[in-house]
Amino acid sequence: MTQATDVEPGPVETMFAADLASRNLGIELTHHGEGTAEVRMTVTPAMVNGHRIAHGGYLFLLADTAFACACNSHGPVTVAAAADIVFIAPAHEGDVLVATACERTRYGRSGIYDVSVRRGDEVIAEFRGRSRSLRSEKTKESR
Template sequence: MGGERNAAHRMFEADDASRRLGMELLEAGDGAARVRMTVTDAMVNGHGIAHGGFVFTLADTAFACACNSHGPVTVAAGADITFTTSAKEGDVLTAVATERTRFGRSGVYDVTVLRGDEVVAEFRGRSRTIQRTTEG
């Protein structure tokens, strides 16, 4: 996974939703990605912890960057998440996405959301390629 600009970087640059949440694409390539986000006061729910939807969105963004790093336009076919602990305002979360397998137009990716070395959530995404190439 290198710092070179690829299809995932171009996709992220056009992703206003993720960037407006303060997400940063740290790296993406070869079916992997790392995305960072700080939990803000607007992301905290009525229990005083990060709303699970924002943690999911961070993981989903890393998943999207990983599966689009190969070039063809690829979207989510489905995903699920398991929360292992909560996050709070001010926590810096990093989502680390790893490709498990690609077959035909489909793929499976795992994303671990971390606060430092502590696992906050585990996400599994299933991808589907809808366009052969984004180059050109």
């Protein structure tokens, strides 16, 4: 007989649960591990611009959400210091997009993460984010 135990949510689950911007757009956290994360979103009619393609801001937000989950996987509260995106192909209404983030390096309180946004097997955008962990208010150890 197995006994159920209450498992404390980790930093990624805690952050994502409070991320109303991402969750209200239907973004789902499908996988995360140390320095990695994967999120998924379906392009809705409200996300389509005047050219009948997904507005780039929504693709950026999807990639940024994967980035946030990956860089917060280590525990300290971590935010974006800078980010950029290259749009390779358009997304359309109804497309299911998956953003996969991967840590490239961490040094001190800083990190670099790459995110690929895919529609099926096709890469439609590449994002690079630079992160910065916030100082601990308890110890001021990162000053």
